[in-house]
Amino acid sequence: KAGVxxxxxxxxxxxxxxxxxxxxxxxxHRSVSWYQQTPGQGLQFLFEYFSETQRNKGNFPGRFSGRQxxxxxxEMNVSTLELGDSALYLCASSWGESGRHYGxxxxxxxxxxxV
Amino acid sequence: xxxxxxxDSHVSVSEGTPVLLRCNYSxxxxxxxxxxxxxxxxGLQLLLKYTSAATLVKGINGFEAEFKKSETSFHLxxxxxxxxxxxxxxxxxxxGTYKYIFGTGTRLKVLA
Numbered sequence: 662k663a664g665v666x667x668x669x670x671x672x673x674x675x676x677x678x679x680x681x682x683x684x685x686x687x688x689x690h691r692s693v694s695w696y697q698q699t700p701g702q703g704l705q706f707l708f709e710y711f712s713e714t715q716r717n718k719g720n721f722p723g724r725f726s727g728r729q730x731x732x733x734x735x736e737m738n739v740s741t742l743e744l745g746d747s748a749l750y751l752c753a754s755s756w757g758e759s760g761r762h763y764g765x766x767x768x769x770x771x772x773x774x775x776v
Numbered sequence: 777x778x779x780x781x782x783x784d785s786h787v788s789v790s791e792g793t794p795v796l797l798r799c800n801y802s803x804x805x806x807x808x809x810x811x812x813x814x815x816x817x818x819g820l821q822l823l824l825k826y827t828s829a830a831t832l833v834k835g836i837n838g839f840e841a842e843f844k845k846s847e848t849s850f851h852l853x854x855x856x857x858x859x860x861x862x863x864x865x866x867x868x869x870x871x872g873t874y875k876y877i878f879g880t881g882t883r884l885k886v887l888a
Contacts, residue, residue: 704881
């Protein structure tokens with residue numbers, strides 16, 4: 662079966678712009694989480710959604726937002742981009758309400774470069 | 777507070793020798809613990825998970841980990857390293873809330 666699909670794979674944006682990243686979870690998975698991965702900070706939790714509801718949010722500024730649709734697909738948006746937002750953004754999906762019991766299946770990520 | 781500490785940022789082993797990647801956790805609740813592997817330019821792949829069942833957990837590709845509550849550890853082992861095991865490995869914990877906490881990662885190098 663298809664894995665977690667993230668689009669686009671690579672993105673180059675200019676400071677001050679905004680960006681939307683997309684994630685399609687594995688069919689049947691209703692929990693979707695987002696992580697930012699950078700060499701300096703490692704993997705940092707952004708948000709988690711279940712059935713269109715945000716269940717948890719990490720310590721990121723309000724420029725970072727997300728949503729989940731009725732088909733479980735999810736998007737995250739970053740407004741007013743800063744150089745420090747350059748990172749690999751990973752989406753993960755899971756059975757049940759969270760990855761706590763079943764673990765996550767991760768997508769290959771979107772590599773965002775802000776110039 | 778919940779935390780995960782991976783004790784080694786880099787580990788080098790020779791092909792065919794055992795692998796040990798160390799992870800300690802801190803949690804107020806009974807945790808669920810996970811090991812993930814990340815190959816270059818890829819997402820993370822789940823190797824194994826502990827969710828309060830058997831303390832010795834077997835995963836994919838010959839990896840296993842043992843949950844030791846008294847030592848608050850969940851070390852990852854493999855009897856014999858293969859070149860394809862070279863990657864970055866992440867330990868993760870979740871307890872009480874839905875939030876995952878990842879360790880900082882251990883980069884495994886396998887020498888021919």
